[in-house]
Amino acid sequence: MSAADIVAILQGAVTTASLSCIAIVLGLPLGLLLAITRWARVPGLAQVVMVYVSVLRATPLVTLLLLLYFALPNIGMPIGAVSAAILALVMNTSAFNCEVWRAGLMDFPKDQYEAAQAVGMRSLPRLRRIVLPQVFRVSLPGLVNEMSLLIKVTPVLAVVGVVDVTRAAVRIGAETYEPLPPFLVALAIYMPIVYAIVALQRLMERRLARAQAAE
Amino acid sequence: MNSSAPSSRHDARPVLTLSHVSKSFGSLLVLDDVSFRVHRGETICLLGPSGSGKSTLLRCINWLERPDSGEIQLGGVRIGITTGGLVMTDRDLSRVRTRIGMVFQHFALWPHMTVLQNVMEAPVQVQKRPRAAVRDEAEALLAKVGLSDKQDVFPAKLSGGQKQRVGIARALAMRPELLLFDEPTSALDPELVGEVLAVMRELALDGMTMVVVTHEMAFAREAASRIVFLDRGRVVETATPNAFFTAPASDRARQFLLRYAGNDGRRVAGLEAGSPT
Amino acid sequence: MIRDFLVVWRERGLLIDGLENTIVLSLVATTAALSLGALLCPMLMSARASARLAAAAFVDAMRCIPFLLFAYIVYYGLPSLGINLDNWRAGLAALTLYNTAYMAEILRGAWAAQPREPIDAGYAFGFTGLRHFRRIVLPPLLLSAAPVVGNQVIQIIKDSAFLTVIALPELTHAASSIQSRHYIPFAAFITAVLLYWMLCLTVEACVASIGRLAEARR
Numbered sequence: 001m002s003a004a005d006i007v008a009i010l011q012g013a014v015t016t017a018s019l020s021c022i023a024i025v026l027g028l029p030l031g032l033l034l035a036i037t038r039w040a041r042v043p044g045l046a047q048v049v050m051v052y053v054s055v056l057r058a059t060p061l062v063t064l065l066l067l068l069y070f071a072l073p074n075i076g077m078p079i080g081a082v083s084a085a086i087l088a089l090v091m092n093t094s095a096f097n098c099e100v101w102r103a104g105l106m107d108f109p110k111d112q113y114e115a116a117q118a119v120g121m122r123s124l125p126r127l128r129r130i131v132l133p134q135v136f137r138v139s140l141p142g143l144v145n146e147m148s149l150l151i152k153v154t155p156v157l158a159v160v161g162v163v164d165v166t167r168a169a170v171r172i173g174a175e176t177y178e179p180l181p182p183f184l185v186a187l188a189i190y191m192p193i194v195y196a197i198v199a200l201q202r203l204m205e206r207r208l209a210r211a212q213a214a215e
Numbered sequence: 216m217n218s219s220a221p222s223s224r225h226d227a228r229p230v231l232t233l234s235h236v237s238k239s240f241g242s243l244l245v246l247d248d249v250s251f252r253v254h255r256g257e258t259i260c261l262l263g264p265s266g267s268g269k270s271t272l273l274r275c276i277n278w279l280e281r282p283d284s285g286e287i288q289l290g291g292v293r294i295g296i297t298t299g300g301l302v303m304t305d306r307d308l309s310r311v312r313t314r315i316g317m318v319f320q321h322f323a324l325w326p327h328m329t330v331l332q333n334v335m336e337a338p339v340q341v342q343k344r345p346r347a348a349v350r351d352e353a354e355a356l357l358a359k360v361g362l363s364d365k366q367d368v369f370p371a372k373l374s375g376g377q378k379q380r381v382g383i384a385r386a387l388a389m390r391p392e393l394l395l396f397d398e399p400t401s402a403l404d405p406e407l408v409g410e411v412l413a414v415m416r417e418l419a420l421d422g423m424t425m426v427v428v429t430h431e432m433a434f435a436r437e438a439a440s441r442i443v444f445l446d447r448g449r450v451v452e453t454a455t456p457n458a459f460f461t462a463p464a465s466d467r468a469r470q471f472l473l474r475y476a477g478n479d480g481r482r483v484a485g486l487e488a489g490s491p492t
Numbered sequence: 493m494i495r496d497f498l499v500v501w502r503e504r505g506l507l508i509d510g511l512e513n514t515i516v517l518s519l520v521a522t523t524a525a526l527s528l529g530a531l532l533c534p535m536l537m538s539a540r541a542s543a544r545l546a547a548a549a550f551v552d553a554m555r556c557i558p559f560l561l562f563a564y565i566v567y568y569g570l571p572s573l574g575i576n577l578d579n580w581r582a583g584l585a586a587l588t589l590y591n592t593a594y595m596a597e598i599l600r601g602a603w604a605a606q607p608r609e610p611i612d613a614g615y616a617f618g619f620t621g622l623r624h625f626r627r628i629v630l631p632p633l634l635l636s637a638a639p640v641v642g643n644q645v646i647q648i649i650k651d652s653a654f655l656t657v658i659a660l661p662e663l664t665h666a667a668s669s670i671q672s673r674h675y676i677p678f679a680a681f682i683t684a685v686l687l688y689w690m691l692c693l694t695v696e697a698c699v700a701s702i703g704r705l706a707e708a709r710r
Binding site for chain 3: 070156169179180
Binding site for chain 3: 315321
């Protein structure tokens with residue numbers, strides 16, 4: 001395996017990293033929006049969100065990706081591989097994030113919310129200043145967990161031609177007839193990143209448990 | 216006044232003998248050269264401050280904890296170590312344990328079985344007794360502790376006092392020679408303590424051989440044949456309840472009765488102002 | 493659009509075969525992963541540091557590796573070491589091995605959450621060895637672990653779809669070949685999505701009924 005091969009894998013890593021970041025940045029607020037819609041029981045929309053989340057959590061990412069990539073152009077919305085990949089990742093992660101946010105929202109003590117209502121705070125500031133900071137703190141471990149899951153699922157983007165770490169490794173292995181070394185390089189890229197995120201999640205869980213015990 | 220001799224109405228053969236039992240957890244000495252005997256029909260109450268090793272001692276009797284040294288004999292048979300000095304096999308240990316019943320502080324009922332199934336489980340599965348006969352006996356025992364109507368209920372739906380009464384029935388179903396009680400009422404709400412103590416009192420009167428670790432001083436005074444007082448792992452004093460509560464021989468026992476027994480102990484010990492000493 | 497779905501209906505044999513393969517893959521992998529996980533679990537909790545650290549290293553490794561990469565390694569990488577597996581065996585091996593780690597961790601968590609006293613009571617009443625495990629330990633453990641195991645089963649079903657990249661004829665692969673032959677991507681994949689959804693709802697219903705059993709005893 002040559003230096004050029006390693007560079008190719010690292011380029012794939014950049015693709016993986018940037019697509020993951022975009023998906024995380026878009027998926028977090030979208031998940032929150034979905035969760036609030038269900039939590040606030042917006043008539044009509046809440047049920048739609050419930051079905052949407054249920055279906056998306058049950059759908060394998062590869063199936064969703066193929067659906068978007070092949071079906072959208074067919075019904076008049078042309079879409080490239082990268083856009084389809086981002087869309088699939090965002091749809092997937094927002095559905096899981098929704099459930100994490102929703103658990104945090106449901107955990108939120110109702111009397112605090114009512115107290116804010118009683119002193120005359122209007123809906124949006126109430127949400128922003130009272131509810132969200134605490135819900136964010138409680139949901140953080142779950143959201144970080146979801147980030148680690150997202151990274152672990154990015155290799156699937158290769159099926160629509162996006163050259164990520166895994167696809168680069170597979171290609172090099174096919175060209176050099178030595179599949180194992182590029183795979184090991186790929187492992188050396190994924191594992192520390194995922195491990196760091198999991199360690200971060202465990203740290204947050206411990207902090208949260210301590211803070212909750214102190215309350 | 217120290218008394219290790221059984222009172223006259225009890226059988227002279229010891230059911231349980233502890234000789235020089237010691238145990239440490241790491242560097243902490245929990246039991247220090249503990250020896251005493253229990254005779255048929257006696258009710259021994261193990262009293263002492265928290266951390267005195269009472270529960271550990273009880274758990275050593277049926278080998279849930281292994282003593283580091285010393286001997287424990289049930290009706291002349293050594294528990295845990297064979298006569299050859301080897302560690303007992305699981306099967307032999309199991310056989311000894313079926314002769315000893317145990318009632319736990321947090322009831323320890325098996326949550327996936329109904330009340331009746333809990334009582335029947337060990338006699339059928341371990342003692343291999345016929346199911347129909349065990350069922351009859353189990354139903355009779357549940358009637359005896361006043362829980363016939365709860366036979367087919369799962370333990371989660373019972374109150375603490377009810378759970379403990381089931382625990383007692385479950386232990387009795389094994390037809391044990393000896394019953395061990397590990398702080399049986401400590402986890403109960405105060406108003407539920409009485410119903411459990413009543414069952415225990417009746418068992419004592421019926422002649423059951425019992426070793427009870429408890430903080431219920433009134434019960435100890437009423438129902439015990441002998442008090443064994445432990446402090447920091449040592450047997451400091453053994454005496455009849457009367458002797459122990461009115462005129463404890465050791466300073467440690469006196470301190471204990473004043474400090475840990477609280478109002479209950481003061482009254483029981485006759486130390487309340489105005490009562491005769 | 494309706495025409496597209498009619499084509500899917502005509503090709504339903506392929507889809508049903510794919511669905512069957514997905515179900516078989518998932519069931520076999522789940523059973524194997526649970527059994528192996530149950531064997532690995534005591535190692536995770538072992539007092540012997542060598543066993544415990546080895547088991548923990550395996551679990552952590554599987555937790556940090558993307559499943560698809562692992563499947564590729566098993567299918568394309570192992571032949572370099574002399575182990576040649578066809579796509580079925582490789583897929584099943586990857587799915588099983590990967591999830592063994594997760595099942596072991598799930599069982600360990602469920603075990604840690606079990607109260608000690610009823611287990612002690614089992615020993616005090618004379619239960620030993622396998623009988624103790626089967627009658628005293630296992631039932632409450634399974635009841636408490638069921639929801640988390642259920643989630644893992646759903647994960648296994650979704651991971652099985654990844655195996656389409658090594659040409660395993662499971663559901664997504666079937667939908668792919670229908671869409672490439674008839675150019676009906678929407679109908680084909682939406683049908684696949686709906687079928688996955690139904691599988692997931694079935695698993696959730698099973699977990700819910702076990703949950704009702706557990707509730708009665710809680």
